[in-house]
Amino acid sequence: MNRLGYIGLGIAALFIIAAIFAPFIATHDVGVQNLAARYAGPSAEHWFGTDGLGRDVFSRVIFGARISLQVGISVVVISGIVGVIIGAIAGFYGGFVDKFLSGYVFNVFLAFPGLLLAIALVAFLGAGQGKLIVALCIIGWVGYARVMRGQVLKVREYDYVAAARALGASNMRILFTHILPNAIQPLIVQASLGMAGAVLSEASLSFLGLGIPPPAPSWGTMVEEARQFFSSSPHVLLFPGLAIALTVLAFNFIGDGLREYLDPKQRAR
Amino acid sequence: MKYKFLNIARQIGLMLLVIWTVVSLVTLLIEIVPGDPATTILGETATQEQIDGFRQKHGLDRPPFFFSYGDQGLKWNGMDNRYADYWSGLLVGDLGISMRTDRPVLGMILERYPSTIKLAIASMLVAIGIALPLGVLAGSRKNSLVDNFASVFALLGISLPTFVIGPFLVYVFAVKLGWFSTTGSQYPEDIVLPAVTLGAALSAILTRMIRSSVIEELGEDYVRTARAKGLSERVVLYKHVLKNGLIPVVTILGLQLGVLLAGAIITERIFNWQGLGLLLLEDGIGKRDYRLVQGCVLVISVTFIIANSLTDFVYRKLDPRIRLG
Numbered sequence: 001m002n003r004l005g006y007i008g009l010g011i012a013a014l015f016i017i018a019a020i021f022a023p024f025i026a027t028h029d030v031g032v033q034n035l036a037a038r039y040a041g042p043s044a045e046h047w048f049g050t051d052g053l054g055r056d057v058f059s060r061v062i063f064g065a066r067i068s069l070q071v072g073i074s075v076v077v078i079s080g081i082v083g084v085i086i087g088a089i090a091g092f093y094g095g096f097v098d099k100f101l102s103g104y105v106f107n108v109f110l111a112f113p114g115l116l117l118a119i120a121l122v123a124f125l126g127a128g129q130g131k132l133i134v135a136l137c138i139i140g141w142v143g144y145a146r147v148m149r150g151q152v153l154k155v156r157e158y159d160y161v162a163a164a165r166a167l168g169a170s171n172m173r174i175l176f177t178h179i180l181p182n183a184i185q186p187l188i189v190q191a192s193l194g195m196a197g198a199v200l201s202e203a204s205l206s207f208l209g210l211g212i213p214p215p216a217p218s219w220g221t222m223v224e225e226a227r228q229f230f231s232s233s234p235h236v237l238l239f240p241g242l243a244i245a246l247t248v249l250a251f252n253f254i255g256d257g258l259r260e261y262l263d264p265k266q267r268a269r
Numbered sequence: 270m271k272y273k274f275l276n277i278a279r280q281i282g283l284m285l286l287v288i289w290t291v292v293s294l295v296t297l298l299i300e301i302v303p304g305d306p307a308t309t310i311l312g313e314t315a316t317q318e319q320i321d322g323f324r325q326k327h328g329l330d331r332p333p334f335f336f337s338y339g340d341q342g343l344k345w346n347g348m349d350n351r352y353a354d355y356w357s358g359l360l361v362g363d364l365g366i367s368m369r370t371d372r373p374v375l376g377m378i379l380e381r382y383p384s385t386i387k388l389a390i391a392s393m394l395v396a397i398g399i400a401l402p403l404g405v406l407a408g409s410r411k412n413s414l415v416d417n418f419a420s421v422f423a424l425l426g427i428s429l430p431t432f433v434i435g436p437f438l439v440y441v442f443a444v445k446l447g448w449f450s451t452t453g454s455q456y457p458e459d460i461v462l463p464a465v466t467l468g469a470a471l472s473a474i475l476t477r478m479i480r481s482s483v484i485e486e487l488g489e490d491y492v493r494t495a496r497a498k499g500l501s502e503r504v505v506l507y508k509h510v511l512k513n514g515l516i517p518v519v520t521i522l523g524l525q526l527g528v529l530l531a532g533a534i535i536t537e538r539i540f541n542w543q544g545l546g547l548l549l550l551e552d553g554i555g556k557r558d559y560r561l562v563q564g565c566v567l568v569i570s571v572t573f574i575i576a577n578s579l580t581d582f583v584y585r586k587l588d589p590r591i592r593l594g
Contacts, residue, residue, distance in 0.1 A: 104286065111287045111574050113531035120566045123554040124298045200430060204535060207432045208550060223432055227539070230436040231444040241433035249428035 005257020011250035015243075019065040028056035030063045030217050039233040048239045052225060057236060060217035061243050067218045068199050068247060071133055075198040076191050079137040083144025084187065088175055090145065091152025102149055106142050114139040118201060122210045132211050136198050147190050151183035185262045192255035196248045203244045219244045284578045288571060295567045296355045299559050300333055309557055310368055327368055327560065328354050364564040369556050374564035377548065382568065385544035388536065389529045391460050392468030393522065399472040404479025408514075409506055411484060419476055426473025431532060435466040435539035452541035459540075467536040471525050478521055482514035489513075516584070523580020527573030545569065 001009075018025055027047065034054030042049045048057035090101035109117075121135040155161060156179065164174050205211035206220030214221050219240040226237035299306060307323045308315065315323075324330040331354070332346040358365060364374040407419035442462060443451040449462050486492065487510060495505045534546030541547070549565035552558055 103283070107283065108287050108290045111291060111577070112570050113527040113573050115528075115531040115534070116566060116569055116573075119531075119534065119549070119554070120295075120298060120562065121301075123562050124301050124559070126303055203430060204432070207430075208535065208538060210554070220432075223430075223436075227432075227436050231440050234440065237433070237436055241430070244430055245428045245433060248430070249424065252428060 001254075001257040001261045004253045005261070008250040008253025008257060011246055012254060015065045015247055015250070016069060018062050019069045022062050022066050026056075026059035026062045028059045030055065030060050031215055032056075039229060039236065041233070042235060049233070049235045051222070051236045052229060057222075057239050060222060061219070061239050064217045064219040064222065064240060064243060065247075067129070067212055067216060068202060068244075071129065071136070071202040071212075072195045072198040072251075074133045075136040075140055076194050078133070079140035079194070080144050080187065080191055082137065083141035083146075084148045084180075084183075086141065087145035087148025087150075088152055088179070091149040092156065092171065092175060092179070094153075098149070102146070106146060109139070109142040112139070114197075115201060115204060118205060119208070119210060122205060127210055127213050129212050129216075132202060132205060135205075136201055139201075140194055140198065143190050143194060144187060147186050148183055151186060152179050155179045155182045185258075189255050189259045189262065192251050192258060196251035196255065199244065199251065200248050280578065280581065284574060287574055291570045291574070292356070292359065292567060293352070295563050295570075296352050297333065298563065298566075302559065305329075306368070306557070306559055323368075327366070364567070365560045367552075367558055368560050369552070369558040374561050377552070377561065378545065378564055378568050381543060381545045381548045384542065385530065385533050385537070385546060388460065388463055388467060388533055388542060388544055389526065391464035392466075392471065392529060392536075393526070395464045395468035396472035396475055397522075399468075400475030400479055404476045405483055405506065405511065407476070408480040408483025409487065416480070419480060423473040423476045426469045426476075429469070431466050431470065431535050432539060434469050435462075435536060438462050438466055439539075452539075463536050463540045463542050466539065467529060467532055470532070471529065474521065474525070475518060478518055479514065482517055483510055486510045486514045520580055520584050523576055523583070526576040526580075530569050530573060 032055065034050065037046075037050050037054045038052055040046055040050040040054070046056050046058065048061060051057055051060070086101060086105075090098045117139050118132075118135040121138060122131060125131045125135070152175075156174075161174060161178055164178055169178075202211055202218070203220035203223070206218040207224045209221075209224065211220055212218040214225070222240035223237055223244070226233075226240070230237050302309070305320075307320045307327075307329055311319055311323055321330070328351045332350045334346065334350055334352045335348075336343055336345050338344070355365065362375060364378070366372065367374055367377060370377070403415075403419050403422065407413075407416040410416055439451050439462060443449045450456070450459055453459055483506075492505060492510060495509050496502075500509075530545075533542075533544060534550060536542065537544045537546035538550055545565055545568065549562060549569075553562040553565055
C-alpha cells in the first residue's frame, strides 16, 4: 500500500481507539451544560473550548467518533452482506435473473442521487440512529452488489471452477470456497470507500436535522449547532468539522491505497 | 443503423422503466409514515370532522394501491386507489396539492426549480474553471510543485464536507472581507459563495480525473507522432491530448449533476438559498407536507435520470469506439 494508505490507516486507528475508549479519554461529561462558560475558547480545562450550552467540545468530538464509526461500520457490514448476496445471485445464475437484477434493480437504485434517497426515507420514516442506518444501507448495497457480480462473472469461467463442478461441488460450495475469496479484495476497497461515504452521509443528515437527534454528540449535529456563531467562535465548528474531514479522508486514503496496491496496472503509474 | 436504433430504443425503454419505478416508490413512500399523516399534520386537537375532511381531500381515505393485503388475504381495490390517482395526475402535469398550503405542488416546485438549476450550473462552471487548468498543469508536469499542490487541493475538496467549507467561506469572504452577503439570493453576486461551496468537491474530483487522463493520453502513440511532426508542446497538449482526455470528464460531469442536485440541499440550507432543496427541507420535511416531499424527490430524481441518459448519449457520440459498444 502507498504512503497515503498508511497515513489513512493511522488516522483511522486513532479514531477507532478514541471511539472504543471514549469514556476514558473524554475529560468531561458530554451532556453537562455550563451556561456560565458558553463559547469559551480552547484552554487547559477545555482543550477544544465549549459550545453554545457550555459543553466540552473535546469530549463531544471523542464521543462523536463512537456514533460515526458505529453508523459507518453497521452500514458497511449490513449493506456489504446484502450486496454480496444479491451480486452473487446475479452473477452466478446469469440469464433472466441477472438481467432483472443488474439491468433493472441496480439501475433503479443508482437512478436516485444517494443522499436524496436517504433524505426521503428519513423524512418519511422519522429520525433516529436505527432508521438512519436502514436508509444508508438501502442506498449503499448496490456498490457491493456490482463489484460482487463482476467478480463472479469473471471467476466462474475459470477452469478451477469447472473442475470443482466436475468434482460434484454444490453451487453454494463453489460460491463460498472458490468465488468469494477471489472477490474479497475489491470488496474490501469498496467497503473502505463505503465507510467514508457512510460517515459523510451520517454527518450530512445529522447536519440537516434528519440524522441522530440532539443531544447526542453527532459531529454533523455539532457543526449545525455551531454554524450560527461561527464568526465569533469558530472553534466550536472547526473541531467536529475537522473530525469529519479527517475520518472521511482516512478511509478514502485506505480505499485508494488498497486499490492501487491490488491493481498492478495502476501501481506502475 | 438498425442496431443503433435498437440500442437507443433500449436506452429509452430502460429510462422509462426506471422513471416508472421511481414514481411508484415515491408514491408509496407515504405508506411508511408511522401513524396517520392526517393527525400528524392537523395535530392532536383536530376534530374527527377535520381529519375526515383532510383525508378525503388528499385521498388518504382511499386504498393506496390496486390491491391490498389484510386479514381477508389479498383484496382487489380496483382502479379507485391513490397510486392510480397520482399517475393520472402526473400524466397531465399535476403533482397533487400541498397538504399545508393547499397550493398545487408543481407550482411551488416550479417557483424554486430555476434557482437550484442556476446554482448547480454555476457550481459546475466553478468546478470546470478550477479543475481544467489545474488538472492539465498537474498532468503535464507530473510530480512538480503544481502537481503536488493539485493533489493537496483535490484531497481537501473531496474530504471537506460542504457544511464545513460553506461557513468557512462565509467567515472569510462575507464577514471578514465583506465582499458578499452572508446568506440569501437577492443580488446576482450572491451566487458566488454557494457555487464555490457546492462546486468544491466536484472540482477536486475533476482535477484528479483530468490529471490522470492527461498523463494517460501523453503516453499514447499519437502524441509521439504529433511531437515527431514537430508540433509545439502547446498544440500537442491542447489540441490533441485534451480532446481525447476530456471524454471521461464529460461522463463524470453528467453523472455528477445528480450529486450536485442532492448536495444543493445542504448548500441551500447553509446560504438560505431559495431553491428546491430548501423547499424540500423547510416546507416539505420541516412542516411534514408529505405531498410536497414526494414532488420534490420526484422532480430531483427525474432531472438526475434524464441528465444521466443524456450524458450516456453524448459519451457515445464523443467516442466512436464505444458508439457500438
